[in-house]
Amino acid sequence: MARPSKLTPEQWAVIESRYMSGDSARALSREFGVDEAAIRRKFRRDGPQVRDAAELLAKGQSAVAALPVALQPVAIDLAARLRNISASLACAAELGAATAHRLQALANSEVAKVDDAEPMASIDTLRNVGVLTKLANDSSVIARDLLAANKGAIQPDDDRPIEELTDNELRAYLTEGRA
Secondary structure, eight states, X not given: OOOOOSSOHHXXXXXXXXXXXXXXXXXXXXXXXXXXXXHHHHTOTTSHHHHHHHHXXXXXXXXXXXXXXXXXXXXXXXXXXXXXXXXXXXXHHHHHHXXXXXXXXXXXXXXXXXXXXXXXXXXXXXXXXXXXXXXXXXXXXXXXXXXXXXXXXXXXXXXXXXXXXXXXXXXXXXXXXXX
16 A cells, blocks of 8 residues: 655645656755655656647647648638637636626625515615626526536546535546546
8 A cells, every 4th residue: 555645635735736747856846855756757758648638739730731722821810710709608607707706705795784574665675686696697608608518527536426526626627628
């Protein structure tokens, strides 16, 4: 049985992020007090994900090279536009979700003003709650649609429901395709 790690999952997530972004395993091992080889083993830069991505990239480059010369820049430009659209939608989803969260918090504070004994006496407050809730729901549409579109793709390796993933596990899965 392996010895438990002296680092928390959050610390390992930081190491992984920094290592995959180009920090050296040696520098990270000194900073976090873990073996350099452990970092290299745990987060292989040349692992199956990297190889799969490299193969797809090579196929894409071959497909572009097979196009007539006049169409190659068009295909490259379209690919760049699609990447930009994807990044923009992801940012819009994140901002929309944050806005929805804030609006729901405001709606929740308005609900506290409603008289439970006579809720209809607080009809203006109830309207405010309804408006804030509607705005919150509208703000979250892009995020909900993006999650719904990727629901089938989001499945942790250990078959846990997506709702049981920690924030770090979900972030790792969404950014790297694994939980």
